[in-house]
Amino acid sequence: MNNLVIGVDIGGTRTKSGLVNIATGEVIHSIVQPTEKKYATVFIQQIGVVIDQFRELAAEKGNSIAGIGMGIPGFTGEDGEVITTYGFLEFMENYPVKRIIEKEFSLPCFIDNDARVVGLGEALYGKGKGYKRVLTLTLGTGVGFGFVVNGCFTEPLPLQHMGGHIKITDTGERCYCGKTGCLEALVSSAGILNIARNTDNLQELLSAEAVFEAASKGNYDARNAVAQIIEYLHTAIHNYINLFAPDMVVLGGGIAKGLAPYIERIKGDAYLSPYPNYSFQLAVSELEELAGMLGSAALFQLSQDITIDNE
Numbered sequence: 001m002n003n004l005v006i007g008v009d010i011g012g013t014r015t016k017s018g019l020v021n022i023a024t025g026e027v028i029h030s031i032v033q034p035t036e037k038k039y040a041t042v043f044i045q046q047i048g049v050v051i052d053q054f055r056e057l058a059a060e061k062g063n064s065i066a067g068i069g070m071g072i073p074g075f076t077g078e079d080g081e082v083i084t085t086y087g088f089l090e091f092m093e094n095y096p097v098k099r100i101i102e103k104e105f106s107l108p109c110f111i112d113n114d115a116r117v118v119g120l121g122e123a124l125y126g127k128g129k130g131y132k133r134v135l136t137l138t139l140g141t142g143v144g145f146g147f148v149v150n151g152c153f154t155e156p157l158p159l160q161h162m163g164g165h166i167k168i169t170d171t172g173e174r175c176y177c178g179k180t181g182c183l184e185a186l187v188s189s190a191g192i193l194n195i196a197r198n199t200d201n202l203q204e205l206l207s208a209e210a211v212f213e214a215a216s217k218g219n220y221d222a223r224n225a226v227a228q229i230i231e232y233l234h235t236a237i238h239n240y241i242n243l244f245a246p247d248m249v250v251l252g253g254g255i256a257k258g259l260a261p262y263i264e265r266i267k268g269d270a271y272l273s274p275y276p277n278y279s280f281q282l283a284v285s286e287l288e289e290l291a292g293m294l295g296s297a298a299l300f301q302l303s304q305d306i307t308i309d310n311e
């Protein structure tokens with residue numbers, strides 16, 4: 001079988017494309033381009049550049065590209081169309097990505113929601129490897145949600161992709177969705193910064209990373225802010241446990257690294273277990289940025305109904 005698949009991870013400012021060996025989870029080569037938000041023609045041109053370069057690379061090894069998978073920041077349909085990106089990518093409203101790419105480049109194309117794709121990457125190649133029920137939370141500009149069972153999605157559509165909007169508290173910043181106290185508004189990069197800036201002494205901090213750094217250096221207010229964030233995450237994870245009973249929870253995204261020293265505290269004690277002797281592991285992603293490209297490429301594998309060796 002030809003295992004070379006292109007995985008495309010469309011991010012807020014950068015789009016990362018990887019030439020992936022889906023059998024081994026190796027990203028052989030990657031290309032970073034600015035994310036095109038306005039024009040479909042530019043987007044297709046950029047994809048064309050990626051496909052041309054990767055086809056050349058594959059040909060040098062006497063191989064070819066089997067397909068292309070994409071993680072889309074929005075809601076995707078069953079027929080490979082983007083229903084909406086909620087205005088993030090202007091041209092991608094009811095946009096038939098699969099049909100256009102397959103026609104233009106004669107390459108099988110598969111798409112899905114970006115956070116679900118990151119979850120697939122973590123489940124197949126990352127910290128979720130070897131676990132049956134893997135929940136991945138991607139903490140960055142928002143909170144992405146991806147749930148994978150036995151290396152597959154549990155539903156054809158990414159219906160859980162708003163899972164970051166579970167309500168955790170009655171206080172805190174108002175989320176853009178209209179509610180107050182959404183997980184997404186509390187432990188995203190902006191949310192963490194807001195929590196820190198609510199104290200008098202942390203007004204100068206500019207990023208969530210800076211909050212974690214100040215806490216690690218013993219700053220009293222930063223430590224309190226981090227304690228608050230830990231509590232929110234603990235509550236959220238245990239809410240998800242009641243619904244999904246994951247045996248591995250992976251924390252990914254730009255903020256996750258800062259949480260690594262607190263993993264046992266975030267895990268904490270269970271409120272309720274879904275079944276007797278239930279246990280779960282909590283880990284920070286080691287794939288980091290690669291998870292999106294790997295998971296996107298693995299969409300091809302799902303479509304082939306081939307099981308990746310997940311032991």
Ligand SMILES: [Zn+2]
Nearest residue numbers: 165175177182
């Ligand atoms: Zn919300």
